[in-house]
Amino acid sequence: MKMNRRSFIISSAAVTGGLALGFNLPFGPRVVRAADGSPEINAWVVIRPDETVVIRIARSEMGQGSLTGLAQLCAEELECDWARVTTEFPTPGANAARKRVWGDYSTGGSRGIRTSHEYVRKGGAAARMMLVKAAADQWNVSPSDCSVSKGVITGPGGRKTTYGKVAEAAAQLPAPTDVPLKDPKDWKVIGKPLKRLDTADKVNGKLVYGLDIKLPGMLNAAIKDSPVFGGKVASFDGAKAQSMAGVKKVVQVGDSGVAVIADTWWHAKTALDQVDVKWDFGENGKVSSESIAEQLKAGLDAQEAFVHNTAGDANAAIASSAKKVSAEYSYPFLNHAPMEPNNATVLYTDERCEVWCPTQNGEAALAAVSEASGLPISKCDVHKTILGGGFGRRGFTDYVRQAVLIAKQTPGTPVKMVWSREEDMTHGRYHPIMQARLTGGLDEKGNLKGLKIRLSGQSILASARPEALDKGKDPFTFQGYWPQGEHSLEYTIENLHIDHAMRNTHILPGFWRGVNINQNAIFLECFIDELAHEAGRDPLEFRRSIMSRNPKSLAVLNAVAEKGGWGKPVAKGHHLGLAHFRAFGSYVAACAEISVRDNGSKVKVHKITAATDCGYAVNPAQIERQIAGSFVYGLSAAFMQECTVKDGAIQQTNFHDFNSMRIAQMPKVVSIVMPSGGFWGGVGEPTICVAAPAVLNAYFRATGKRIRTIPLKNHGIEMV
Amino acid sequence: MARFTLNGKSTQVDVEPATPLLWVLREQVGLTGTKYGCGVAQCGACTVHIDGKPVRSCVTPVSEVEGKKITTIEGLAKNGALNRVQKAWLEHDVPQCGYCQSGMIMAATALLSAKPNPTDADIDAAITNICRCGTFQQVREAIHAAAKAKA
Ligand code: FES
Ligand code: FES
Numbered sequence: 001m002k003m004n005r006r007s008f009i010i011s012s013a014a015v016t017g018g019l020a021l022g023f024n025l026p027f028g029p030r031v032v033r034a035a036d037g038s039p040e041i042n043a044w045v046v047i048r049p050d051e052t053v054v055i056r057i058a059r060s061e062m063g064q065g066s067l068t069g070l071a072q073l074c075a076e077e078l079e080c081d082w083a084r085v086t087t088e089f090p091t092p093g094a095n096a097a098r099k100r101v102w103g104d105y106s107t108g109g110s111r112g113i114r115t116s117h118e119y120v121r122k123g124g125a126a127a128r129m130m131l132v133k134a135a136a137d138q139w140n141v142s143p144s145d146c147s148v149s150k151g152v153i154t155g156p157g158g159r160k161t162t163y164g165k166v167a168e169a170a171a172q173l174p175a176p177t178d179v180p181l182k183d184p185k186d187w188k189v190i191g192k193p194l195k196r197l198d199t200a201d202k203v204n205g206k207l208v209y210g211l212d213i214k215l216p217g218m219l220n221a222a223i224k225d226s227p228v229f230g231g232k233v234a235s236f237d238g239a240k241a242q243s244m245a246g247v248k249k250v251v252q253v254g255d256s257g258v259a260v261i262a263d264t265w266w267h268a269k270t271a272l273d274q275v276d277v278k279w280d281f282g283e284n285g286k287v288s289s290e291s292i293a294e295q296l297k298a299g300l301d302a303q304e305a306f307v308h309n310t311a312g313d314a315n316a317a318i319a320s321s322a323k324k325v326s327a328e329y330s331y332p333f334l335n336h337a338p339m340e341p342n343n344a345t346v347l348y349t350d351e352r353c354e355v356w357c358p359t360q361n362g363e364a365a366l367a368a369v370s371e372a373s374g375l376p377i378s379k380c381d382v383h384k385t386i387l388g389g390g391f392g393r394r395g396f397t398d399y400v401r402q403a404v405l406i407a408k409q410t411p412g413t414p415v416k417m418v419w420s421r422e423e424d425m426t427h428g429r430y431h432p433i434m435q436a437r438l439t440g441g442l443d444e445k446g447n448l449k450g451l452k453i454r455l456s457g458q459s460i461l462a463s464a465r466p467e468a469l470d471k472g473k474d475p476f477t478f479q480g481y482w483p484q485g486e487h488s489l490e491y492t493i494e495n496l497h498i499d500h501a502m503r504n505t506h507i508l509p510g511f512w513r514g515v516n517i518n519q520n521a522i523f524l525e526c527f528i529d530e531l532a533h534e535a536g537r538d539p540l541e542f543r544r545s546i547m548s549r550n551p552k553s554l555a556v557l558n559a560v561a562e563k564g565g566w567g568k569p570v571a572k573g574h575h576l577g578l579a580h581f582r583a584f585g586s587y588v589a590a591c592a593e594i595s596v597r598d599n600g601s602k603v604k605v606h607k608i609t610a611a612t613d614c615g616y617a618v619n620p621a622q623i624e625r626q627i628a629g630s631f632v633y634g635l636s637a638a639f640m641q642e643c644t645v646k647d648g649a650i651q652q653t654n655f656h657d658f659n660s661m662r663i664a665q666m667p668k669v670v671s672i673v674m675p676s677g678g679f680w681g682g683v684g685e686p687t688i689c690v691a692a693p694a695v696l697n698a699y700f701r702a703t704g705k706r707i708r709t710i711p712l713k714n715h716g717i718e719m720v
Numbered sequence: 721m722a723r724f725t726l727n728g729k730s731t732q733v734d735v736e737p738a739t740p741l742l743w744v745l746r747e748q749v750g751l752t753g754t755k756y757g758c759g760v761a762q763c764g765a766c767t768v769h770i771d772g773k774p775v776r777s778c779v780t781p782v783s784e785v786e787g788k789k790i791t792t793i794e795g796l797a798k799n800g801a802l803n804r805v806q807k808a809w810l811e812h813d814v815p816q817c818g819y820c821q822s823g824m825i826m827a828a829t830a831l832l833s834a835k836p837n838p839t840d841a842d843i844d845a846a847i848t849n850i851c852r853c854g855t856f857q858q859v860r861e862a863i864h865a866a867a868k869a870k871a
Contacts, residue, residue, distance in 0.1 A: 063817030063853040195813045202818030203806045203825060205753015205793035212752035220747075245736065266743035339757050339765060339819040339852050388755070388819030389852050421758045621813065625858065629816055632854025655762035655850060664844035666856040 031171045034088075039171035041130055043090070043101040044074055044123030047167035051151060053080040055124075057087045058095070058102035059112040060360045061198060062338075062390035063629075064684045065622035066112035068196045072618055073117050076189040077124035077181060080163060081150040087197060092362035093381030105362040108395045108511055110584040110682025113618055117680055122179045127170075129179065134170035135161050184616065184677065191675075193621030198386060210358040210385045213345040215414040219248060220265035221406050222272040223417055225257040225427055228648035229506050231281040232256050241271035250275060251409045259406050265418050284506040285648040292505050292645060293330075296435040299456030299501035300328065306473035309483045309498040317450030317495035321441025325534045327527055329438070329708045331457075331519035333643040333650070334431035335658060336512055340388020341424040344403035345416040348373060353380045353404060358387035360395040368397035372404035391633065392511035396429050396464070422653045429510025430643055430650070432458035432477075434519045438527040441495075446535030448546060450495035453481065453523065459502050460509045460516075474502065479516040479583055480524065480689070486585040486681075487517070490553040491528075491546040507645060513633055514688040517583045521689035522638075522696065522710065525579040529697045530706065539578055539697065540566055552676060553580060556589040556611040559672050564591025564609035571595075574606060577698030579690040586681030587613040592667075592694035600703040602720045603712070605635065605665070605695055611672040612687055615679035623683050628669040630688035636661045638692035639712045639719040665719045722782045726751075727795025737783035742766045744782045745792060753793040753822050757850065764849030767823035768792050774830035774846075793822040796829060805829045808866035816853035824849050828863050837867050 032040040038048040046054035055074045061067035071087055095102045103119060128148065135153040136143040138161070146155045151163040184190075201207035226232060236258050238250030246267030253259050258277050262268035299305075318324055344357035346369075353373035359365040362384050369380045387394060403417040419427070434457035441450040459474035477500045479487040489498075512518070532542035540561050547554050557580045561567070566576055573595045580589040593607040610627050617623055640659040644651045652658040692710070699717075700706050707715055723732045726749065733748040740759075745751045745768070757765030759778045766778040769791040796803045802810070805828045815821045824847070831838055831846040838846070843863055851859070 063815075063819075065816070195810075196815075199810055199813060199815055199818075202815040202821050203802065203809045204797060205751070205822050207818060208752070209755075209819060211756065212746075214750070214752075264743065264747040266739055266747060337852060339755070339763070339817065339850070341756070387817060389817045391852070418756075421756075421760075625813075625816060625855070628857045629854030632856060633852065654760050655758050656760065660850045660852060661854075661856075662844075662850065663847045663856040663859060666854075666860070669857055 039167050041127040041167065041170050042123055042175060043098070044120065045078060045127035047163045049164050051081070051084055051162055051164040053078065053085050053151065053163070055085060055087050056090050056102060058090065058105050059116065060105070060107040060362065060384055060387060060390065062107070062360065062387035062394070064112065064626060065196055065619065066107065067198055068194065068622060069113050069618040070116065070120055071197060072189045072194060073113070073120045074124035076187055077121045078128050079148045079150070082189060082194070084151065085197065089384045091381050091383060092366040093377070095363065096366065096377050106364070106395065107360040107390070108392055110685040114585060114680035114682055121181050125181055126176050126179045129176045130170040130173045131163050131166055133173055134166040138166065138169065190616070190618050192619065194619055196622065207386060209340055209388050210343045210345065210356060211340055211388065211418060213356045213385070213416055215345065215347065218345070218414040218416055219261050219263065219410060220268050221259045221261045221415050221417040222265060222268035222420065223253060223257050223259040223402055223406070223423065224272055224275070224277065225253070225402070225423070226279055226281070227426055228279070228281040228284050229508055230284045231279050233258060234278040234280040236275055236277040238275050240274045244271040244274065247271045249409065251406060253402050253405045257402060259417065261406065261410060261415060265416070269420060281648050287506060287648045288646055289644045292433060295505070296433065296456045296503050299503045300435060300437045300454055302456070302501040305454065305499035305501040307497070307499040308473070308475065308478040309481050309489060310496055311493065312450070312495035314450045314452045314495040314497035318439055318441035318452065321449050322444045323442040323534060324439065325442065325531055326437065326439040327530055327708060328435065329523045329526070330435040331433065331522065331710050333433050333507055334512055334637050334641050335425055335428040335643055335652070336391040336393035336510070337425065337658060337660065338387070338389025338391055338393055341419040341421055342394070342399040343416065343418040344400045345414060346403045346407035347414040348404065348407040349412050351379060354383070355400060355404065356383045356385060357400055357403070358385050358390070358394055359397070359400065360387070360390045364395070365397050365400045368400045369404055372401045373408065391513040392515070393429060396510060425653050425658060426650045428643070428650070429508050431512035431518065432460055432509040432516070433505065434458065436519070436523040438523060440527065440531045442531065442535050446537050448493060448531060451493050453498040455500040456503055458504050458509045460511060462502065462504055463509050474500070477516055480520045480581050487583050490550040490580070490582045492549045493546060506648065507650070513630065514685045517581060517686070517689035518634065518637070518692070521579060521581045522693045525581065525690070525693035526696050526706070526708070529700065543578070543580065552587045552613055553582060555676070556580065556587045556613050556674065559611040559674060560589045560591040560609045563670065563672060564593065566591060575698045575702040577694045577696065577701060579693035579697065581686070581689050583686040583689065584682030585615065585679060586683065586686040588687045588690050590690035590694040592691065592698045594695060594698045594702060596699065596702045600705060601716050602718050603699065604720050605667040607668045607670065608691055608694065609670045609672065610687055610690065611674055612683070613674050613676050614681035614683050615675055615677060617673050617675040620673045623673050624671040626683050627671045627687045630685070631669055631691040632661050632666065634688040634691045635695065635719070638695065638710055639717070642711050642714070661719065722786060724785045724787060725789045727791055733782070735782060738781050741768070741777040741780040741782050741785055745777065751792055751794050755819055755822055757820065762850065763820070764827060765820050765823040767826040767849065769826060769830055772830070772833065774827050793826060796825070803829060804866045804869045805832065808862040808869060812858050812862040812865060814855055814858040814862050816855055820849055820851045824851065824859060828859070828866070831863065832867060838863065
């Protein structure tokens with residue numbers, strides 16, 4: 001069926017909440033209007049006549065809670081009634097048309113709040129100033145004689161009006177140029193443990209995720225891309241599939257995929273299983289986990305490596321030390337496995353291409369749509385849904401491109417492409433694989449004199465954003481090891497040398513919640529424990545002795561030690577482990593409490609006490625949820641997950657061989673949110689990295705065994 | 721032709737008998753609150769009630785539900801009032817991305833009908849759903865709260 005432009009706008013409004021932009025023409029000042037005709041005060045704020053406050057959210061919401069946090073930032077300055085706040089996502093197409101008035105859409109790197117807090121607060125403050133000025137103008141008084149609270153403006157003599165009543169007038173005023181922001185000590189909405197704004201439709205089945213999009217006349221597609229990255233379709237026989245129930249078309253997608261388009265997805269997927277594809281895998285088809293491990297192992301001894309943090313002379317200090325300690329660690333490929341498989345719904349015509357999809361980067365998705373459709377940006381748009389998880393996977397746009405290439409083969413008819421879980425598991429953007437050798441030197445008194453860390457493995461940037469490399473070096477490989485900055489090493493070590501032998505593979509790497517801090521925290525924080533043990537010193541005291549120049553790190557470490565019961569009697573058979581790290585601008589630490597049985601083969605993680613100093617804590621209740629949630633993600637990986645490679649392909653296909661923690665395995669998480677103010681640190685990712693090393697360090701205290709390779713299931717250790 | 725009672729309404733769909741109930745609900749009936757997460761009975765995102773018992777609809781052929789009573793997330797509220805589990809979910813701000821939560825709520829509702837005052841061990845045994853966002857701590861709190869709230 002062909003859709004005309006009008007039915008198209010209606011259906012898009014129905015699924016995205018609707019944001020059409022119109023202008024009052026031809027006379028009078030220009031007022032930009034939302035789809036329902038309500039005036040925009042500015043790009044961030046729309047006030048409806050019924051006093052509803054619509055706050056625009058540019059970043060994606062994937063469960064991390066930024067939608068609510070960003071609304072809090074805007075509402076704080078707007079002085080509106082929080083109970084009347086609702087949100088909407090302006091499309092990236094609208095952003096392009098309006099000279100990027102909403103700024104960056106990219107939602108990753110725990111940046112959603114910390115890199116947009118200022119302009120979002122200013123958006124709220126400017127709107128408030130205009131609304132108050134509109135009321136003051138009506139009363140012929142000065143705005144400075146008016147006050148505002150919860151969307152009610154009070155003027156001299158106690159006269160009152162509301163945002164809804166003055167919105168039309170305010171929308172016609174020029175935007176103020178000088179927009180002062182509140183002193184943080186005066187915040188009333190920021191810093192409060194408010195409930196999320198997007199929960200109601202998540203408990204009744206009404207929320208429309210990308211997977212749930214329905215457009216009139218829509219067809220469904222299932223896709224199979226080359227199981228080996230870089231592979232191509234040599235030929236395929238779709239005759240059998242073509243004859244099956246509901247099937248409309250069997251099509252090639254680019255040079256590496258085959259899709260079946262059918263009336264329903266179940267029909268498409270069932271028929272796809274009957275398509276016989278001959279692949280050309282090329283050289284990549286010979287790669288295995290073993291060959292990759294060898295490649296990385298060689299990197300541990302390579303002469304050349306990118307150096308990122310040095311001090312003194314680490315080689316000399318270690319050579320002359322009383323005791324030398326060395327250990328090798330490794331970390332595997334991991335799939336993101338968000339609960340909602342990748343999907344995108346596309347309506348392509350010769351004039352226009354519109355897409356509905358879960359994406360962490362609306363603007364990148366829009367660019368992908370434009371490129372795949374061959375239409376200019378101005379003729380494309382992307383309607384973001386709330387994501388069923390993202391964790392870094394949906395900053396990539398491979399699935400958006402595929403869906404457009406499929407829909408181009410059914411012009412005028414919308415198609416929803418959904419990946420099976422098997423397709424999702426085998427076509428990830430995997431956590432980079434890494435090995436490390438750490439070497440330390442202790443003096444007679446057990447003081448750390450020198451430390452060397454050699455990383456060998458994959459660079460995400462080299463694959464995903466080569467333009468961001470620094471003369472070939474990937475600084476993000478060193479997250480948590482930087483000399484300074486938001487991923488800085490918080491230990492002061494006189495003689496230090498940290499470098500990276502970059503060893504890339506054909507398995508495409510991606511930003512996986514926490515990114516490189518997952519392995520870097522295990523390497524460093526487990527090795528620091530090893531050093532403390534060799535020095536015969538308490539792991540807490542040993543860490544403190546090299547952290548004295550970093551009071552914020554010391555504070556989170558002390559907080560978890562204190563509240564986690566370090567140095568005090570613990571329950572019989574229980575053991576504690578510590579870890580600390582700095583990442584994404586925040587300071588984090590954890591104290592894990594575990595017990596083991598059956599000769600160390602069963603581990604119960606009873607409790608994790610976790611502290612975070614993220615500078616400003618916009619919503620402490622949501623931060624606690626991010627901390628506890630990130631531990632589920634991180635500990636699932638540490639205990640039970642690994643993606644392995646055979647004949648060039650990822651072998652794990654579903655949750656039976658890429659398992660994830662259940663409620664029975666969930667430790668009690670005690671969160672200590674301790675914002676010290678003065679900076680904006682990330683929240684969604686930093687804490688994830690301290691859970692695994694804290695548990696591994698506790699495991700050593702419980703069993704005397706050091707586990708240096710992840711996951712624990714490969715050592716016969718099960719999480720119970 | 722398959723016939724069953726869906727959220728109190730008698731329903732019939734014309735579909736191959738082997739089609740999983742999940743896809744019948746989503747694609748034939750048009751109720752998309754029940755989610756696809758794995759298709760192999762691992763994750764629980766597709767949990768519905770069949771004659772009051774929690775079942776993974778992704779591996780339940782529609783032929784097996786002939787004549788049975790099916791409840792989905794859309795059918796839990798009565799006369800517009802959420803059930804006590806849904807209310808507790810709101811009160812405890814449980815969902816993060818929310819994608820697994822339909823299945824989680826269906827599993828929790830079934831647990832409370834079988835065991836009105838579940839212990840932590842009962843919860844551990846009954847709630848085997850995957851949540852990649854990691855909402856388990858709030859899920860547990862909310863189940864206990866719903867049990868206290870009674871019907
Ligand atoms: S979709 Fe049915 S259990 Fe996962
Ligand atoms: S809330 Fe996102 S998977 Fe459970």
